[in-house]
Amino acid sequence: MTRTSTVRAASTALAAALLLTFGLTACTGQDTGTKPTATRSATPSAEAYEAPSAAQVALLPQAQYNAVIGGLLPYYESTIPKTADESYTISADAPLYGDDRTKPVARLAEKDFLGDPTVVVPVQFSGDWAMVMTPARQALPSATNGAAAAQSAAWIRRDLLTKKTSLEDHVVIAVGAQTVSIVGADGKTVKEFPAGVGAGGTPTPTGVIGYIQARYLDPAQDQTVHEINLTTLHSAAADEPYGGEDGGLIGVHYESTARGAVSHGCVRLDGDAVDAINKLPLGTIVQITA
CATH class of the missing domain: 2.40.440.10 (L,D-transpeptidase catalytic domain-like)
Known part of the structure; x- marks a missing residue:
């Protein structure tokens, strides 16, 4: 580094x-156990998007390595999507959304726990939105009979992403x-x-x-x-x-x-x-x- x-x-x-x-x-x-089928909304709410202020974003829980945030999406995909061929960064803390894409549930910090730019990888695009994998948990295994998702995801606005490198x-x-x-x-x-x-x-x-x-x-x-x-x-x-x-x-x-x-x-x-x-x-x- x-x-x-x-x-x-x-x-x-x-x-x-x-x-x-x-x-x-x-x-x-x-x-372990039976994994639920993850459902993804094809389109967000019809309401016009209104970006939260920086102060509002700062109040959201940070999606970091040791966080558990129920509003995130459990991500059970086992194959690599074509969209996961580029990595991105963000220039400021960014709000993350669930499938309704109306109320932010978490924030992705501009810098990771090492103080380096947080690396973001999209797995799906939908209009102005990108679904990205997050470093946080969606649920604890103890709350899901040992069947928690090993990976979580969330929606982020595409215009907040800056391309870093090809994968x-x-x-x-x-x-x-x-x-x-x-x-x-x-x-x-x-x-x-x-x-x-x-x-x-x-x-x-x-x-x-x-x-x-x-x-x-x-x-x-x-x-x-x-x-x-x-x-x-x-x-x-x-x-x-x-x-x-x-x-x-x-x-x-x-x-x-x-x-x-x-x-x-x-x-x-x-x-x-x-x-x-x-x-x-x-x-x-x-x-x-x-």
């Missing part, structure tokens, strides 16, 4: 403090095969690596897509050489499987033991593999299959 020394120091300190408390490798998840490749995590692949836009596998996935009691979620939202080092967990890739995906089975406050996040990171069903739900890779993933741009789609 590139930033001035002052911002880098502040961001690194913030990340270390957050992760020392929360513990990224504690993330876990699975898909040519995506990552496929095959839990059963215990592999991680980099797949090109043509569907051909560019590279494939063996991986460590969630253990029996703390499985990795399957049948879902998310994206790489942040990347950083974490000295508190001896991650000082290979940056951690933090996805927007969460545990679908446990609120805080490791007892922290990280929201059961799913990360892709280095571990010396990177084979078999060995993790708390995160995906473990050796040094060469995680370095290859680290070369992909933020916003890269992560697809997890059974």
Whole structure:
């Protein structure tokens, strides 16, 4: 990551403090129970759109990694939409909406928890609106009989999005095969690596897509050489499987033991593999299959 020394120091300190408390490798998840069918409105309310003021937006709950916001949309899609081929940023905190697109339910911050520009990835466009994946939860597993969505989504105004970069490749995590692949836009596998996935009691979620939202080092967990890739995906089975406050996040990171069903739900890779993933741009789609 590139930033001035002052911002880098502040961001690194913030990340270390957050992760020392929360513990990224504690993330876990699975898909259990019957998933409801997500319905999406083809058009919003006929009422004219009236943008909330900055002060009104500031009062909304922030859709961040450890938030649970019921007004968000559970996102159960397992295939990658064509619209997820570009990443975006926002120039100010932006309101997020549910399917009616009339009353904002949350806000997406201009900067993420590291102080870097928040990366936004649309999965659907509808007129002046874009549906984007968010880094927050829509519901806790404990409130849904262990069947919470691993990924959430919301509607945002398209004119608030600024294109960042094209997303040519995506990552496929095959839990059963215990592999991680980099797949090109043509569907051909560019590279494939063996991986460590969630253990029996703390499985990795399957049948879902998310994206790489942040990347950083974490000295508190001896991650000082290979940056951690933090996805927007969460545990679908446990609120805080490791007892922290990280929201059961799913990360892709280095571990010396990177084979078999060995993790708390995160995906473990050796040094060469995680370095290859680290070369992909933020916003890269992560697809997890059974």
